[in-house]
Amino acid sequence: MSSVFALVDCNNFYVSCERVFNPRLVDRPVIVLSNNDGCAVARSNEAKALGIKMAVPAFQIRDIIRKNKVQVFSSNYALYGDMSQRVMQTLLQFTPNLEIYSIDEAFLDLNGCKRINLTDYGRDIKNTVEKWTGIPVSVGIAGTKTLAKIAGCLAKKSNRAAGVLDLSSTKYMDQALAAVAVGEVWGVGRQYAQFLKANGIENALQLREADDSFIRKKMGVVGLRLLGELRGEISYPLELSPPRRKSIMVSRTFKRPIVLLEELLAAVAAYVSSGAEKLRRENVVAGVMMVYLMTDRFKDETCYYSRTLKLPVASHDTAELIRYAHKALREIYEKGRSYKKAGVLFNDLGSETMVQANFLDTVDRPRSKKLMQALDLINEAVGRGVIAYGALGTGQRQSWKTAFNQRSRSYTTAWAELLEVSCDEAGGANLY
Numbered sequence: 001m002s003s004v005f006a007l008v009d010c011n012n013f014y015v016s017c018e019r020v021f022n023p024r025l026v027d028r029p030v031i032v033l034s035n036n037d038g039c040a041v042a043r044s045n046e047a048k049a050l051g052i053k054m055a056v057p058a059f060q061i062r063d064i065i066r067k068n069k070v071q072v073f074s075s076n077y078a079l080y081g082d083m084s085q086r087v088m089q090t091l092l093q094f095t096p097n098l099e100i101y102s103i104d105e106a107f108l109d110l111n112g113c114k115r116i117n118l119t120d121y122g123r124d125i126k127n128t129v130e131k132w133t134g135i136p137v138s139v140g141i142a143g144t145k146t147l148a149k150i151a152g153c154l155a156k157k158s159n160r161a162a163g164v165l166d167l168s169s170t171k172y173m174d175q176a177l178a179a180v181a182v183g184e185v186w187g188v189g190r191q192y193a194q195f196l197k198a199n200g201i202e203n204a205l206q207l208r209e210a211d212d213s214f215i216r217k218k219m220g221v222v223g224l225r226l227l228g229e230l231r232g233e234i235s236y237p238l239e240l241s242p243p244r245r246k247s248i249m250v251s252r253t254f255k256r257p258i259v260l261l262e263e264l265l266a267a268v269a270a271y272v273s274s275g276a277e278k279l280r281r282e283n284v285v286a287g288v289m290m291v292y293l294m295t296d297r298f299k300d301e302t303c304y305y306s307r308t309l310k311l312p313v314a315s316h317d318t319a320e321l322i323r324y325a326h327k328a329l330r331e332i333y334e335k336g337r338s339y340k341k342a343g344v345l346f347n348d349l350g351s352e353t354m355v356q357a358n359f360l361d362t363v364d365r366p367r368s369k370k371l372m373q374a375l376d377l378i379n380e381a382v383g384r385g386v387i388a389y390g391a392l393g394t395g396q397r398q399s400w401k402t403a404f405n406q407r408s409r410s411y412t413t414a415w416a417e418l419l420e421v422s423c424d425e426a427g428g429a430n431l432y
């Protein structure tokens with residue numbers, strides 16, 4: 001019995017999130033920039049039409065932005081994360097068998113829906129998500145995840161498909177595959193795309209018809225799985241419960257290089273806080289912590305410094321982890337160097353119920369647990385970072401903070417930043 005998957009993909013996701021709360025952005029060129037307002041990571045169709053490429057540095061397109069009044073935003077992860085959750089919640093109405101693949105994409109198992117018209121069902125999914133969340137999506141339906149990706153890619157581009165394409169029957173399959181460049185096939189990286197093109201394989205149809213042993217020799221088992229998926233054999237089933245992560249990493253590039261130890265201590269304390277919060281959210285403790293610093297590659301020969309600590313007792317207590325992280329940081333810090341990035345990696349994650357007691361443990365674990373619970377509860381209810389450890393520093397000392405100069409409001413996650421509506425004298429409503 002064959003399977004049916006749907007890929008639901010949010011269109012220009014970050015831009016679409018901005019538009020939900022700022023209707024003036026509709027039909028205008030809009031881009032969202034990466035951390036420190038570096039590169040364009042999301043573009044509206046109008047911005048794409050101006051020739052703004054994915055990941056282009058903002059300074060390279062200054063003229064295009066000015067000439068065309070492109071609306072520019074810093075990344076607003078609080079908003080995007082919350083909107084993503086709303087989209088996924090909505091998709092759960094259609095099936096509990098859902099794999100959240102990324103912040104703006106999910107695979108759905110549609111095996112229960114084979115008797116109904118899948119295009120209609122896809123359209124129903126699309127309309128419901130748009131109505132409930134304001135986010136436009138495209139839906140690709142097919143017998144494997146790789147083919148569903150291809151269907152989704154065509155659904156987005158084709159005017160006739162208008163956002164929904166069902167390739168679950170083989171009727172239009174060859175035509176569809178021929179329309180997709182080999183580099184756009186899920187799992188074919190840039191290097192493989194180049195290599196395949198050099199060997200006369202330019203589109204997904206040619207890849208499906210490629211010789212198994214040739215692909216195996218050049219791309220290994222992964223290549224063979226890819227061929228199978230293109231031929232309708234499932235190599236990648238739905239992953240309903242993602243495997244527990246093996247590590248948690250928090251790292252950032254500073255908006256300007258940092259020389260002072262005090263500033264680095266504050267930055268690392270902030271990364272530890274956010275990492276520890278993630279550990280607690282997943283009910284795990286870390287047995288090993290690594291702290292690292294990077295200097296400017298061009299100014300310094302050795303640019304990477306790290307220290308790894310085995311913790312005496314696996315932990316997710318923010319204060320305790322900051323203490324160890326600071327110890328490690330002091331060991332690798334050298335005066336006079338200018339650092340551009342720091343990070344903290346938590347490893348050897350285990351369930352919090354499995355914590356091995358240590359006779360020499362100086363931390364009152366039950367008390368620490370209560371304190372952390374209270375901390376998370378308050379920050380969740382009132383706003384992230386409302387309560388934080390003094391080690392993070394305040395105001396002036398937080399020069400390590402990533403720059404988001406053009407960030408929109410956290411419309412959905414902070415009371416103080418709710419959307420405001422006012423009425424003008426004529427009685428019309430204005431959105432701010």
Ligand SMILES: [Mg+2]
Nearest residue numbers: 009010012104
């Ligand atoms: Mg997308």
